[in-house]
Amino acid sequence: MPELPEVEVTRLGIAPHLQGRSISAVKVLDGRLRWPVPKNLPKILSGQEVISIHRRGKYLLIEMGEGYLLIHLGMTGTLRVLPYSEPLKAHDRVAFEFGKLSLRLHDPRKFGAVLWHPKTKGPVEKNALLLKLGVEPFSPEFSGEKGAEVLFQSSRKRSVAVKQFLLAGQAVVGVGNIYCSESLFEAGIHPTKPAGKLTRPQCARLASAVRLVLKKAIDAGGSSLKDFVNSDGDPGHFMMQTKVYDRKDLPCKACKTPIKQIVQGQRSTYFCPVCQKR
Secondary structure, three states, X not given: OOOHHHHHHHHHHHHHHHOOOEXXXXXXXXXXXXXXXXXXXXXXXXXXXXXXXXXXXXXXXXXXXXXXXXXXXXXXXXXXXXXOOOOOOOOEEEEEEEOOEEEEEEOOOOOOEEEEEEHHHOXXXXXXXXXXXXXXXXXXXHOHHHHXXXXXXXXXXXXXXXXXXXXXXXXXXXXXXXXXXXHHHHHOOOOOOEHHHOXXXXXXXXXXXXXXXXXXXXXXXXXXXXXXXXXXXXXXXHHHOOOOXXXXXXXXXXXXXXXXXXXXXXXXXXXXXXXXXO
């Protein structure tokens, strides 16, 4: 599933091609996504210029004169900028035409989303899908000691395991399954430790680790397990850099102890039993 690094890599890839351009047409090839694509979307978007492209959590926010296009990649979605003449492929769901360029949402499993938030409904941050998201990991609100305080305060009286606490995204967004294992390893925290028992120093290490791991993943083009490719069609390479994820029984890169694998909430977790003591 594309997580924050993959969505950010996508944003960085499509923004230079689309900002300042106007939509000439929208083709809804199959609008049966996680939520139905608005039937009047082609009429709404026709002629509108892309002002900027932002990201909030795993949502891409394409700002236009009259509102925001919200795009979520779901489980298997990708966005690519292609020549208009490029033939459409199976599982292409929506094509946004910009003259000779085409932005295409390719989504085999149809868990993605393409929605519209008009500016007449207020700031896009107030959209129901974005309202309860945690802070952005690279925002001022999560920098330095502020990040530690966010994790410490939001984890109080929480008995859930710290891995599940991070995955929920209500404290800080974007720490998907791969990045949870990697961040907890960097911080030296066992993944089953109750979130409410995190100390302030542990929260400080974890906040720093989250930013470090996510930045490395973005720099590596994200992680490609099955489907993800960036806007140029290239896979991400972060999986070549992981220290614990998908390394069961291989030696820890810090202490040589074999990496362990457990299942938490039906998701695989990887950790070093020596570097991440309970």
